[in-house]
Amino acid sequence: MSPQQQLQPQAALFSPSLISTVVQSQLPEGYLMRPLEVSDYHKGYYDCLAGLTVVGDVSEDEFARAFKAMARCQNVYHVVVIEDLNQARIVATGTLIVEQKFLRGCGKAGHIEDIVVHDSQRGKKFGIRLIDQLRHIGAEVGCYKLLLTCSQANEPFYQKSGFECKDLNMALYLNQQQQQQQPQQPQQHQQQTSSEIFPTTTTANIISGMASADCSNNTSLSSSMNGHSMTMESLSASLESVYVK
Ligand SMILES: CC(C)(COP(=O)(O)OP(=O)(O)OC[C@H]1O[C@@H](n2cnc3c(N)ncnc32)[C@H](O)[C@@H]1OP(=O)(O)O)[C@@H](O)C(=O)NCCC(=O)NCCS
Secondary structure, eight states: OOHHHHHTTOOBSSOGGGSOHHHHHTSOTTEEEEEOBGGGGGGTHHHHHTTTSOOOOOOHHHHHHHHHHHHHSTTTEEEEEEEETTTTEEEEEEEEEEEEOSHHHHOEEEEEEEEEEOGGGTTSSHHHHHHHHHHHHHHHTTEEEEEEEEOGGGHHHHHTTTOEEOSOOOOOOOOHHHHHHOOOOOOOOOOOOOSOOOOOOOHHHHHHHHHHSOOSSOOOOOOOOSSEEEEEETHHHHHHTTOOO
């Protein structure tokens, strides 16, 4: 049985009902925004991700296992893709990880990760649509804030979506091999305005950790990478006026 067949019938990583039809309608004709599917391994998902950082040599089986581990964590991993339907290729992707907290009345924080548009497709507003979509999902699932880490070069891009610079971000790479593979990051802002600092865990470590974890319930996750973090407070309230359901 192939890895895809083992995953059936849950081909999509999360419920497609979370996808905003408003954001979808803003894409050019022939492009579809949807949850990641396990078959996207064969639609250039890794080619797209490679525009962000080192992706490693991941087999179809490894991909399927990571996908399955994430799918088990209901309401946590929301990996969104944009597919060029004419080419059957993934041209953009972004992730929202939902962290269950004890504080803020057991509130939820959303972590935006791995935003990338294929280099042949940049400048078409796909990046901004991805962020719009993740904001929509964050509001739908009840996040009170969204956080992300980015290089200084990308700060203006996220500011266009309403994010602002906040807090110092720290990282400690525990996997030596992964550490050696990390590309050099530009000098980062050093701002410290809040006591809320992420535990130091890379996305890759979260994913590999989840592969062995029992994650049948909503699970608390945090992440941190080189760069500075940005936040959007009062997210749900502001989105009420933007999205029509
Ligand atoms: C950053 C990235 C996702 C932007 O995607 P994109 O589809 O090319 O961007 P969009 O077309 O949606 O741009 C929306 C707006 O942001 C601006 N913008 C995009 N990237 C920008 C940047 N790095 N700096 C300043 N402005 C930027 C665009 O000019 C556009 O402005 P406008 O609305 O005034 O016309 C894309 O360049 C990318 O994948 N980069 C490599 C991976 C990466 O760095 N990801 C971010 C990790 S934190």
